[in-house]
Amino acid sequence: MPTALVIHAHPDDEVFATGAATSVLSSEGWQVALRVATAGVGTAANRLPGSCELLGIHEWDWLGGSDRWIDDGGQGGPRTVAAADPSAIAAEVVKAIRGRTPDLVLTVGSDGLTGHPDHIAVSRAVQLAVRQEPRRTLGARLRAQDVRAGQDLLKQLLPDAQIGSGRVVGCPEGTELELVEGASEDSRRQALDQYYDRLGTGPLAELVRTHNSRSDGLLLRAVFDATGWQYDRFEVLCPGA
Secondary structure, three states, X not given: OOEEEEEEOOOOHHHHOOHHHHHHHHHOOOEEEEEEOOOOOOOHHHHHHHHHHHOOOOEEEEOOOOOOOOXXXXXXXXXXXXXXXXXXXXXXXXXXXXHHOOOEEEEEOOOOOOOOXXXXXXXXXXXXXXXXXXXXXXXXXXXXXXXXXXXXXXXXXOOOOOOOOOOOOOEOOOOOXXXXXXXXXXXXXXXXXXXXXXOOOOOHHHHHHHOOOOOHHHHHHHHHHHHOOXXXXXXXEEEOO
């Protein structure tokens, strides 16, 4: 049975970045394992098992332990993944690879998918790790045109508001990306609801009244609505051995 190892910074990244891909791989008979570097904010870690079940992730564990790095809500503190020594994160990724011997590694792309510093740090660490342990490795990316489509959708509802943090830009037109398609829209929507009140299944017109317009989570919800929930796109970070 082929195995995929998914590496992320926070609980909920497995929904936003790789939710379609893990669903598809699981349906095709792959064993899917997840490693998460932080417990996220608040009670996010408690919601991770339900998300994994919905997205076809068979087992998950911490990358380097449950409290080695923290998610401090974007404050950029000294214990975040972004502030860590990249080689230390990479060493934990190497351990995870050697422990699971995956045929495929999934993470976020070189821009962190959303520009979040923790995401970028994880992507860099994975790329360092697969230099030591070569595996086919894909990093999730958004296309700039899809980000614009999501922004346009929200601007129809919030014409005078700032949409998102400004860090989510997507990759330029013409960037070569691999498409994974065919996932269950309902499962991904429900997995997002595990973390945020009705962010997956609620009407967008309702959500703009209950969620901050500067939230990148709200923007990504709009991107999925505009372009499809059943897809993930990836850049090749390592072609394999």
